[in-house]
Structures are given as C-alpha cells and as structure tokens.
Amino acid sequence: MPAPSSPIRKIIHIDMDAFYASVEQRDNPELRGKPVAVGGSRARGVVAAASYEARTFGVRSAMASVTAIRKCPDLIFVKPRFEVYKAVSAQIRAVFAEYTHLIEPLSLDEAYLDVTENRAGLASATEIARQIKAKIRETTQLTASAGVSYNKFLAKLASDHRKPDGLFVIKPADGPRFVESLPVGTFHGIGRVTAGKMNALGIFTGLDLRQQSEEFLTRHFGKAGHHYYHIARGIDERAVNPDRVRKSVGSENTFETDLSTEQALVEGLQPLIDDVWAYCQHRQIGARTVTLKVKYADFQQITRSRTISTVLPDRTTLERICQELLQSILPVTQGVRLLGVSLSTLSDETSTPNRQLTLF
Amino acid sequence: MKFIVSSSVLLKNLSNINGVVASNPIVPILENFLFKIEDGTLTVTASDLQTTMTTQIPVDATENGSIAIPAKLLLDTLRSLPEQPVTFQIDTETFGTQILTDNGRYKLSGENPIDFPKIPAVNKNLSVELSSDALLDAINNTVFATSTDDLRPAMTGVYLNLSDDKATFVATDGHRLIRYRRTDISGSANTSLIVPRKALQLLKASLPEGVDVRAEFSQANASFSFSTTQLICRLIDERFPDYENAIPTNNTNVMTIGRTDLLNSLKRIMIYANRTTHQIRLSLKDNKLTISAEDLDYSNEANEILLCDYEGVPMEIGFNAKLLVEMLGNLSAKMISLEMSAPNRAGLIIPADKEENEELLMLVMPVMLNTYA
Numbered sequence: 001m002p003a004p005s006s007p008i009r010k011i012i013h014i015d016m017d018a019f020y021a022s023v024e025q026r027d028n029p030e031l032r033g034k035p036v037a038v039g040g041s042r043a044r045g046v047v048a049a050a051s052y053e054a055r056t057f058g059v060r061s062a063m064a065s066v067t068a069i070r071k072c073p074d075l076i077f078v079k080p081r082f083e084v085y086k087a088v089s090a091q092i093r094a095v096f097a098e099y100t101h102l103i104e105p106l107s108l109d110e111a112y113l114d115v116t117e118n119r120a121g122l123a124s125a126t127e128i129a130r131q132i133k134a135k136i137r138e139t140t141q142l143t144a145s146a147g148v149s150y151n152k153f154l155a156k157l158a159s160d161h162r163k164p165d166g167l168f169v170i171k172p173a174d175g176p177r178f179v180e181s182l183p184v185g186t187f188h189g190i191g192r193v194t195a196g197k198m199n200a201l202g203i204f205t206g207l208d209l210r211q212q213s214e215e216f217l218t219r220h221f222g223k224a225g226h227h228y229y230h231i232a233r234g235i236d237e238r239a240v241n242p243d244r245v246r247k248s249v250g251s252e253n254t255f256e257t258d259l260s261t262e263q264a265l266v267e268g269l270q271p272l273i274d275d276v277w278a279y280c281q282h283r284q285i286g287a288r289t290v291t292l293k294v295k296y297a298d299f300q301q302i303t304r305s306r307t308i309s310t311v312l313p314d315r316t317t318l319e320r321i322c323q324e325l326l327q328s329i330l331p332v333t334q335g336v337r338l339l340g341v342s343l344s345t346l347s348d349e350t351s352t353p354n355r356q357l358t359l360f
Numbered sequence: 361m362k363f364i365v366s367s368s369v370l371l372k373n374l375s376n377i378n379g380v381v382a383s384n385p386i387v388p389i390l391e392n393f394l395f396k397i398e399d400g401t402l403t404v405t406a407s408d409l410q411t412t413m414t415t416q417i418p419v420d421a422t423e424n425g426s427i428a429i430p431a432k433l434l435l436d437t438l439r440s441l442p443e444q445p446v447t448f449q450i451d452t453e454t455f456g457t458q459i460l461t462d463n464g465r466y467k468l469s470g471e472n473p474i475d476f477p478k479i480p481a482v483n484k485n486l487s488v489e490l491s492s493d494a495l496l497d498a499i500n501n502t503v504f505a506t507s508t509d510d511l512r513p514a515m516t517g518v519y520l521n522l523s524d525d526k527a528t529f530v531a532t533d534g535h536r537l538i539r540y541r542r543t544d545i546s547g548s549a550n551t552s553l554i555v556p557r558k559a560l561q562l563l564k565a566s567l568p569e570g571v572d573v574r575a576e577f578s579q580a581n582a583s584f585s586f587s588t589t590q591l592i593c594r595l596i597d598e599r600f601p602d603y604e605n606a607i608p609t610n611n612t613n614v615m616t617i618g619r620t621d622l623l624n625s626l627k628r629i630m631i632y633a634n635r636t637t638h639q640i641r642l643s644l645k646d647n648k649l650t651i652s653a654e655d656l657d658y659s660n661e662a663n664e665i666l667l668c669d670y671e672g673v674p675m676e677i678g679f680n681a682k683l684l685v686e687m688l689g690n691l692s693a694k695m696i697s698l699e700m701s702a703p704n705r706a707g708l709i710i711p712a713d714k715e716e717n718e719e720l721l722m723l724v725m726p727v728m729l730n731t732y733a
Contacts, residue, residue: 357725359532360534
C-alpha cells in the first residue's frame with residue numbers, strides 16, 4: 001500500500017514489444033512471421049533483440065549468437081540500425097509528451113510515465129494507456145505493452161504480464177496479492193545472481209519474500225534489502241524522474257579475435273576514444289575520470305581508472321591517459337576479447353580557457 | 361607459530377602504518393599486514409608497492425616465522441577488544457590464524473608470507489639526521505600545495521634539495537608555489553630529489569614530536585626511520601620544473617598587513633565570488649586595500665576596505681581566493697607582506713616575522729581581471 005500521506009499515484013510503464021526485431025520486420029516484409037534476431041551472427045556476436053517467433057525457440061536478448069543458432073537453426077540475423085531505432089524512439093516519446101511531462105525513459109523502447117495529473121485531463125490512467133498504445137500503433141505501426149499501477153515497480157510487472165500488445169492494470173487493492181505468486185526472478189532489480197541467492201535461502205516467490213523480516217533481508221542483501229522488503233508488499237515510493245542525470249559516457253567493443261599485442265590493443269582503443277570524445281564534444285560535457293575496461297579470453301574482467309584535477313582538455317590527453325592505463329596491465333598473459341573506455345565525474349564545465357595564469 | 365602481545369600496543373603500532381594499505385590494491389596480498397617474528401621481535405610491514413612502512417614490537421614468542429594477516433579484519437578486531445594480552449596461534453601449513461583473547465577466539469585465514477612483495481633496500485648515497493619537528497614543519501608548510509594531477513607527476517611530490525648549508529623544500533601545482541628553507545638540515549653533497557605526496561602525508565600522520573629521524577636517500581628510494589617505525593618510498597623519477605626562474609625578483613609594490621585580518625576578510629568576500637573561479641579583486645592605493653568580488657550570473661557582490669602599509673604604485677590585481685585562503689591559513693606569522701610587480705605577474709607572500717633557521721616564500725599566480733572599458 002502506498003504511504004497514506006500521499007495521494008495514490010498513477011504510473012504507466014510502456015514497453016515496446018521486441019522493439020528492434022519488430023522495427024526490422026516492419027521495414028522488411030520478408031522477415032514477418034519468421035524468427036529474427038537483431039545482432040551479429042558471427043562467433044562473438046550477441047543477440048540484441050529477438051522476434052516473438054524466435055522467442056518460441058528459446059532465443060533471448062543478450063544470448064550469445066552461437067547459442068541462439070543452436071536453439072533455432074533457421075534464425076535470421078539482421079544487423080542493427082540504431083539510427084532508425086532512435087528515430088522511432090523519438091516518435092513514441094512525442095506521443096508520451098502529449099499526456100505528461102513526467103517521463104522517465106529507461107532505454108529507447110521503455111519508459112515510465114506519471115499521469116496522476118495529465119495534460120489530457122483524463123481521470124483514467126487505463127484510458128490514457130489505451131490511447132498511447134493506439135497512437136504508437138498509428139504512427140509507427142508497432143505494438144507496445146502497457147502496465148498501469150500505483151507505483152513504478154508494479155507498473156513494470158503489469159506491462160510484462162500480457163505481452164505482446166498487452167494492457168494490464170494492477171489496482172491498489174490487488175498489488176500485494178499480485179506480487180505473491182510471481183517468482184522473485186521476474187522482479188525488476190532482481191537479477192540472476194540475486195535470484196539464485198534468494199532461492200538458496202528458500203525464497204522463490206513474492207510470498208516467500210514477504211515472509212522475511214526487513215532485518216533478515218538487509219543482512220543478506222545490504223541496502224537493496226530495504227527495497228526488496230517493500231516491493232514484496234507492493235510498495236515502491238520511487239518517483240518518476242524525468243531528468244535522470246547521465247553519470248558516465250562509455251563505448252566498448254568485443255573483438256572478432258582476441259587481441260594480445262600492445263599494438264593491436266592500442267589500435268583497438270582508437271575507435272572507442274573517438275566515440276566517447278565525439279559524444280562529449282557534441283554535448284559539451286566535461287569529464288575528469290577515464291576508465292579502461294578489459295575483458296580477457298576467460299571472461300575475467302578488470303577496470304583501471306584515473307582522475308585528473310581539471311576536465312579533459314583535448315582528445316590527445318584522453319588518448320594519453322588511455323595508453324597509460326593500458327600500459328599498467330601490459331604485458332597481457334592471455335588474449336583480450338573486449339576493450340571499453342568510459343568517462344565519468346562529468347560536469348557542464350567544458351575545457352574553456354581559464355583566466356588563472358600558470359607558472360610553468 | 362605462536363606469540364603473545366598486548367592488544368593496545370599492537371593496535372597503536374598497526375594504526376601508525378595502516379595508512380599505507382590501499383583499499384583496492386593492485387595485488388590482493390597487499391590488503392594484508394606481513395607479520396615476521398625474529399628472536400622475540402615482531403616486525404609488521406604494510407605496503408602499496410610505492411610506499412612501505414614497517415614497525416617493530418617486542419613480543420613473547422618462542423619460535424621464528426612469518427604470516428600475512430588481513431589488515432582490516434585484524435584492526436577491526438583489535439579496535440573492539442578491551443586492553444589485554446592476546447595470543448596469536450598460526451598454522452604455518454594452512455596460514456590459518458587464531459586470535460585467543462579473554463573474550464573468545466577469532467579465526468581468520470591468513471596468506472602465504474612468501475607472496476608479500478620484498479621491501480626495497482635503500483642503498484644509501486646520503487644520510488641525514490634531523491628532528492621530527494623540523495621534518496613536520498617542512499611537510500606542513502609544503503605538502504598542501506602539491507598537485508593532484510597525475511599528468512604532471514613531478515608536481516605530485518615535494519622537491520627536496522640538500523646542500524652543505526641548508527635544505528630547500530619546494531611544492532607547486534602550477535598556480536602557486538611554496539619554497540621552504542631550513543638551515544638546520546643539510547647534506548654533504550648537493551642532492552635533489554622528489555618525495556611523493558602520499559609518503560609525506562603518511563609521515564605527517566605517524567611522526568611523533570620530539571624524536572630523531574634518520575633520512576636516507578638512494579637514487580630510487582628514500583627511507584625515514586624514527587622510534588621503531590620505518591617508511592620507505594619510491595622517489596618520483598621526473599625533472600622538477602625550473603622553479604627558481606619562476607620567482608620574480610623585482611617586486612616594487614609591497615603591501616604589509618595583519619595575516620588574520622586579511623584571511624578573515626577574504627573568507628567573507630569569497631562567499632560572493634564565482635563558485636568555480638573564486639576570483640576576487642585586490643585594489644591597492646595609498647594605505648588602503650579594497651577586496652571585492654562579484655558573481656555576474658547571480659548579481660552577487662561584496663567589498664571590504666582594510667588598512668595596510670602599502671609602498672608602490674596604485675594597482676588592481678585578481679587572485680583565486682581559495683588559493684590565498686589556503687596559503688594564509690597555513691602560515692602562523694602575525695604580519696605578512698604581499699610583494700607584486702604587475703597584475704599579470706606572480707605575487708609573493710612572505711611572513712614578516714621570521715622564525716630562526718627558517719625561510720618561507722609563497723608564490724601565487726594572479727587571475728586576469730576583466731577590464732571594463
């Protein structure tokens with residue numbers, strides 16, 4: 001139950017159905033009705049999205065492409081076209097904006113909306129969800145699933161409940177009961193590892209979770225324990241936050257074959273440096289921390305980072321820091337399958353010339 | 361292997377060297393203290409590869425041996441124990457360690473001491489004896505002005521020059537510079553080196569007052585020994601900027617003023633300055649100093665007038681108030697003088713009342729003021 005002090009909120013979670021794959025099927029009739037995976041089919045590829053036809057074979061997003069092909073030999077791989085997805089994403093956000101300014105996008109194809117007070121002056125959140133779904137279909141020829149409830153956690157569970165093209169409402173009185181029967185692994189924020197840990201503790205369903213004390217949960221799961229305690233009761237006070245501030249800018253790449261020489265690693269870094277630097281330049285973002293991520297052939301992953309006292313002045317400096325971080329892990333004792341560069345400690349302060357005079 | 365030691369003595373000694381232990385070290389073994397017992401003396405070592413500290417404690421032990429023990433776990437245990445003799449019982453096969461106390465027994469898994477990095481030997485080229493008070497003064501006067509910018513490694517430490525009649529300590533971050541000299545420390549040969557900031561901060565935290573310190577330097581390392589503690593650090597192998605030429609000599613505009621009056625005024629005015637540049641304006645004319653600041657974005661402004669003793673032509677100069685406040689706050693002199701030549705050249709802050717054996721000079725670069733036509 002929500003805190004009695006605040007009025008009951010109305011939150012909608014909108015999730016596009018098999019977004020990337022649906023866009024591809026929309027734009028290429030030959031793909032319709034067939035198992036489609038967006039992503040790279042080659043040895044190191046990963047499925048970014050799978051069509052519903054592919055999902056019946058057990059193909060899931062984030063699955064290694066080789067595994068996906070094993071599960072579904074007829075799987076058709078399509079290269080992702082992010083520019084198109086971004087354009088569609090802008091279209092659906094324009095639809096959201098007709099109803100509320102409280103929009104919290106989670107990714108290109110997913111967002112929370114707070115419609116407690118809405119522009120259309122509609123009293124029914126269910127009606128708003130229905131209209132949004134219809135408008136998305138009209139403008140993009142794609143389907144979305146919507147979940148309506150009194151908080152973010154339940155709205156997300158609801159949108160997942162009737163996928164695809166679903167609309168499901170969890171009313172305040174039904175919240176706790178709805179949570180009871182679900183396996184904990186389906187809860188947003190409880191991943192594979194946490195779910196495994198919960199199962200080991202004898203917690204399988206929402207009901208099992210609710211029977212644990214808050215003290216027990218914080219002992220086993222730290223700060224997240226509070227959150228778990230509350231969501232098991234259908235309580236989630238998190239606000240829909242329209243301007244989540246970006247905390248880091250990153251780019252990474254899994255290589256076709258593992259890299260082992262210094263030269264290959266240095267070369268592998270260049271496009272990543274270009275990527276993050278171009279992004280920061282374009283958005284006028286200043287960054288002070290550079291992090292290098294390295295994943296070895298055995299999937300062991302390490303990061304090395306460095307923070308400097310002023311924002312990065314130019315690409316050369318960024319490159320120099322990346323190279324120094326790289327030097328600190330050389331020579332590598334095994335192949336490197338992935339390199340990543342990310343910038344954090346971001347600020348609006350760009351590298352404008354300082355009027356403070358320097359000594360040397 | 362087994363030994364008995366007072367919990368509070370061990371805690372005090374470990375706390376002295378614990379600052380070296382990094383929270384997320386490159387080599388996991390460095391999360392441990394290395395314990396080594398030799399003829400009734402326990403030597404504990406902590407290291408982050410760059411800096412190593414050791415401390416020695418007499419203990420009750422019948423055999424010799426070594427073990428690496430997790431630093432955080434051990435310190436947390438000792439901090440919560442009432443003072444008492446505690447017994448360490450170590451299985452040298454499995455490195456399992458048990459701490460037996462009046463309250464109960466605590467079992468923790470140690471690590472193979474062989475894995476702990478070797479302490480670098482300092483093949484001394486130069487050895488200097490000095491008092492801990494002199495060393496502390498030198499550190500306190502300089503270390504705050506070092507740079508934290510890893511891209512300019514030479515400036516992340518304090519430069520030390522030893523000659524036959526004095527020792528010179530210099531720190532700079534590129535915007536300000538401190539030169540501190542002492543005539544009661546000297547070396548036989550003219551030697552220059554750069555000691556990393558972290559090592560000096562660790563020394564500052566662990567050096568007791570009124571003890572003798574032996575400092576030894578080799579090409580690559582420095583060692584500081586005092587009481588039963590030793591700190592060894594790698595020196596920064598870089599060329600220090602040519603600081604002598606950066607200190608202007610012909611400064612004809614000199615303001616002399618009470619240090620705390622100036623400091624307090626700056627602290628108030630600074631509140632109204634731009635939050636990123638902390639830019640303030642000093643206007644000097646006759647025997648009057650006007651300090652002002654404005655933040656154009658928020659239309660905040662403030663100004664104060666202080667009386668001073670000023671010799672020179674009327675001038676206006678801008679500074680970063682944060683730098684000035686930090687520097688003035690680090691001084692103890694009653695009166696200071698600010699010597700300047702031009703609004704685009706460095707200002708020198710010099711304590712008017714000097715300590716014996718000491719000479720201190722602080723330099724700060726100005727901020728270019730907007731000139732409103």
